[in-house]
Amino acid sequence: MISIKGLSKSYGKKKVVEDVNVTIKRGKITSFIGPNGAGKSTLLSMVSRLMDSDSGEVLVDNDNVNKMKSNDLAKRVSILKQSNFMNVRLTVKELVSFGRFPYSKGRLTQEDEKVVDRAIDYMNLRELENRFMDELSGGQKQRAFIAMVIAQDTDYILLDEPLNNLDMKHSVQIMKMLRKLVDELGKTVVVVLHDINFASIYSDRIVAMKDGKVVKEGPTESIIQTEPLREIYGMDIPIQEMNDCRICVYFK
Template identity: 65%
Template sequence: MVEVKNVSKQYGDKNVIENVSLKIEKGKITSFIGPNGAGKSTLLSIISRILSKDTGDILIDGMDIARCKSNELAKKIAILKQSNYINVRLTIRELVSFGRFPYSQGRLTKEDWKHVDAAIKYMELADIQDKYLDQLSGGQQQRAFIAMVIAQDTEYILLDEPLNNLDMKHSVQIMKVLRKLADELGKTVVIVIHDINFASCYSDYIVALKDGKIIQQGATENIIRPDLLKTLYDMDINIQTIDENKIAVYYA
């Protein structure tokens, strides 16, 4: 379990995260939703220790992350940020192998390569694994980076807008893979996501943020409600139930 206790973060005089507390259940998918500037990505980065917090505590399985060695933390948490740029010419396979660095320190074993191969297969990249990243579409690059995170084989997987640059087919593929990681392998997945319908259909829990504060958190069916979404997004959103999923209709 991840426990966030009274965490705050300021940039200058602006509170980006303000006194946030939450618990993220193990083996489930938790989505952070909310408008631009809500603090979703900042909170994700603080949980992974990419960003420092100003106040508060973050515990993973009861362990204070502030006291963890970086290499040990990298065996517990994998994170993929929203913008990824590597100034080296790499193939997909080489990129994915970077996910094994916390274990191999660059000297990959047969066991490491098994994880690399499995991650490439998960993301349906086997037929293009020897292509260079600069030869790929944006969607293919995104899938390659997600494969790298999967290869890291951590209990906790944090993804910042993983559906960026993906078409409908591959967006669904990513969400199904994440669902499979949680249901079959017991991974704990936390995602920042803008499409509330993907959050609704694939998440167990949702944390709704606005202006650096948690508006509400809980089981998905308790968050996807017209009144709460209006508070969150300042617009009327009709909710319809389709195949037991709550679908937000906000295009009309």
């Protein structure tokens, strides 16, 4: 369980995240939704300690992340940011191997190699493993970065808009893979999503943010309703039931 208590972050006089209190349950997909600038990405950065908070604390299974050694935290929480800039030329397999750094310190064991291979297979990247990252499409790169996070083999996986640059087919593949990570491997996935229909179909829980604050949270079915969505997005979004899924018709 990840407990976020009173977390806040400001830039100058602007409060980007304000007194957020959220509990992320183990073995679930929790999606963070909300308008641009709501503070979702900033919150994930503070949870993973990529960014310092101004106040509050984050507990991972009752351990304060600010008191953990970096290597210990990296074995328990992994994160994939929106933009991943590289100034070195790597193959897909070399990139995925970086996920093992908290364990191998750059010297891969046979067990590390097995974990890397499993991650590559999991993301259907076998045919691309020896290709250089700068030769890949945006969607292929994104799958490689997600494979790197999977290879890190943490209990908690944080993904900041992982569907960026992906077409419909690969977006569905990614969400199905995340669902398998939770259902088959017992991982806990926290994901920032802009498409509320992906959040509706694949999430167990949803946390909605607006103007740096949590405005709604709970089981998916309690959030994907017209009234809560109006409060979150400021627009009427009809809901239709299709194949036991709630679909948000926000484009009319």
